[in-house]
Amino acid sequence: MKSRITLNQQAAENHWLIENVRWIDPKAGTDRIGRLHIVDGAIGGTDTLDDDLPKDINRYDGTGLIGGPGWIDLATELGEPGREEDETLETGLKSALAGGFTSVVSSANTLPAIDTPASVQFIQQKAARTALAKVHVLGCVSKGRGGEELAEIGSLVEAGVVALSDAPSPINSNALLKRALEYCSMFDKVILDHPEVTSLSYRGVMHEDMTQLILGLAPMPAESEDLATSRDIRLVEATGGRLHLLGISTAGSVELCRRAKSREEPLTVGISIANLHCIDEQLRSFDSNCKINPPMRSQMHVDACREGLADGTIDIISTGHRPCSLEKKMQELDAAPFGMVGLETAVGQIMTHVVQPGLLNWIGVFQKMSSRPASLLKIPGGSLATGQPADLVLINPIDRWTVDAPRMMTKAYNTPLHGTDLTGRAVATFVNGQLKFQAT
């Protein structure tokens, strides 16, 4: 196959002309084939005539590809500090680039949790040294993610956290969440909450329904999530604070959010990709890689979530990337931790389960994966406007491939998708105009 890349020896590595790509700009709402050039790591413009281009420039022929602003993942677990057996910043960020993500928002679920300025700086500095994808840091809502006392949120904001979250743990205490919403409003920061009433899902392994009844695994009932969603909405209403529901998965949550949004509450709603297509019956394999939280629900809930995605109730899709080392996942289901990796399969999952069935068009996809996360966190990205940092992804939408988990970049490769066929994958990822990932 002819190489898509023509390097110019005189050109700087962050000067590019990317041609013949179907460009999606979710902010402008445009979808058209053309060229885009990058100058000094920033977007120089689209459809620029040859005469107006810099003389020395690298060229990328993107015929047949879809391009747009790089994807941004929320609450990604990157392992450091403290859980290096699952993931490191380096493996996690390489995985992000391979999946088309130019920015990830790192989860505070580390050891120790991210509740001091020093721990924020640790991630910022170490991530910068890797020079891979960009990392924005989440700080804890409560000290040590313990759910009892507020963390020093002001200091964390000063250190540069983009939002606050105790995820994957929910904020169980109503009083703590109310206080946190009020307190965070001083800094205009959003709280990302994982909706779950743990007293109802205590020790739960899978969605409560017929499959769970047959398998005898401990249940995680839908109402455990519905109640938390409903409480979160009520507290947003009461405090005017900003809240993002990190991952909903039930028909009840979708309906509650739909109604809340019709009242124009300052609420945004997210979902993990798996909850858009994986169902509880997959647990029949007793594969611990199917043990995720929110759990794989029954088809009825999955259908309701898909409807919520199509009608705009759900604003943001995230990967739910939660690496767990093989030795942890090799345990019996009760003992195995929740989680699956998701960065490298995201494009394929979305193309196969969202775009092909007609739930969203590509503008919609780039909104949920890029412009909405950027505007939620008030970080750069999500647009192809001139002058924006050239964080871009190029996608081959027709490449059919089989997930080969052990060959992924992520350190742990716990995914229930191993061996399944997906259509669509990221072929090139640019960060600040530099080509950081290229599919082989």
Added chain:
Amino acid sequence: MDFTAEISSGVAPSWRHRHLLGVEDLTGEEITLVLDLAEALQKATDAGRTKLSLLKGRTIANLFFENSTRTRNSFSLAAKRLGADTVEFSSSGSSVSKGETFIDTAKTIEAMGVDAVVVRHATPGTPHLLSRHLEGSIVNAGDGPHEHPTQGLLDLCTIRQQRGSLKGLTVALVGDIAHSRTARSNIWGLLKLGAKPIVCGPATLVSKRWEQMGVEVAHSLDAILPRCDVLNLLRIQFERQSTRPFPSVHEYALLYAMTNERMLRSKQDILIMAPGPINRGVELTPEVADGPHSVILKQVTNGIAIRMAVLWLLLGQKENGL
């Protein structure tokens, strides 16, 4: 079916499964075959007085990660009556307490030259997981609340022995259905053999969802009692409950314990079963447990025959080198 020829030739009837993980995986015909074979083996061993050599030279490991005396001894005796050697392993005092994963423990035991592993574990799916990591046959001896196939089969065997057939019989499983592997294995077997299962117990332990499987759901024992041919009284699994699903043992006994008084309102030929261990005074009173309708000890006897049949079917196939 009569299996005298197979037993004297030493080659087990043909069987397509490598493992026994659950009754759900078996067809009605396969269940009937196991029951027939169990009866034939019972006869051939003269109810345990003579040993066979059908599995001579084979080794069977009992891997019990959860407390058990009766099931473990039953498997052990079944193996010995077939001429097999056994290795006993239970999690207390073993390397599991030293932090080894149970898969590694199982692999180590298998490396000692074991042909089949009988496994009990508190987590559903654990035998299935082992079946993907070990070479030999796996027999599920109870995986959490999921399945306990040999218990289900021995219960079916006991009913059939007493009634000739299960077709059309109304069999109530009473008690803690939510946490009972015995209930699940029984339900699959009863449905496949044409019986009418009822699950009965407090609404916190008996889900309405069972109806979707063709099982009748009841919360009043008194209401269903006159219709029942068999009552299988399941033990309350206090150890598996995270919150207490009923106010008190006293109230439970009031609503669900099988008493002499309830016996008077039952069918004349009702069978009383219990998978044991039984909590006397909770699920049933001593008079009922030891009364003429009780087949509880017959269940224990049949358990050995069922386990012999299962072990021989799995290990006695021609391609297994016998």
